Amino acid sequence: MIMVTGQVEHAPRKGIVKVQLIYRKGKIGESGDTTVEDASFRIQIPFFTQSRAPFLNRTIPPEKCDRKPETIVVSLIENDQVYDSISLKMDKDFKKVDPSAFALRSEILLHGPSGETQTR
Numbered sequence: 001m002i003m004v005t006g007q008v009e010h011a012p013r014k015g016i017v018k019v020q021l022i023y024r025k026g027k028i029g030e031s032g033d034t035t036v037e038d039a040s041f042r043i044q045i046p047f048f049t050q051s052r053a054p055f056l057n058r059t060i061p062p063e064k065c066d067r068k069p070e071t072i073v074v075s076l077i078e079n080d081q082v083y084d085s086i087s088l089k090m091d092k093d094f095k096k097v098d099p100s101a102f103a104l105r106s107e108i109l110l111h112g113p114s115g116e117t118q119t120r
Contacts, residue, residue, distance in 0.1 A: 002045045003103040008036045010112035012078035017041045021069035029069055076110040084110040
């Protein structure tokens with residue numbers, strides 16, 4: 001589980017925060033999104049630690065359970081327009097908080113449209 005928390009400055013009215021996990025060799029992984037509430041957000045993204053999902057027949061030997069994303073991309077979006085985006089490194093920006101969860105070392109700040117009236 002990857003836990004991402006942060007704040008949004010000048011949050012768009014219908015803004016969402018999208019989180020995309022990226023693995024070795026640029027392979028796109030799991031993703032999720034959440035709405036911005038009171039200029040903040042919190043989202044959890046589950047991910048498999050095995051290289052492939054478990055099979056029911058178990059004829060293929062299990063792989064090591066050390067797969068984890070290398071990069072986590074967090075974007076502030078409204079109506080398909082990206083206002084801000086940040087790339088975080090798993091090893092540098094996250095800490096292990098329990099055997100199955102990683103959390104940001106510190107909250108991030110995303111920036112929405114500035115100079116725009118927020119009461120549309």
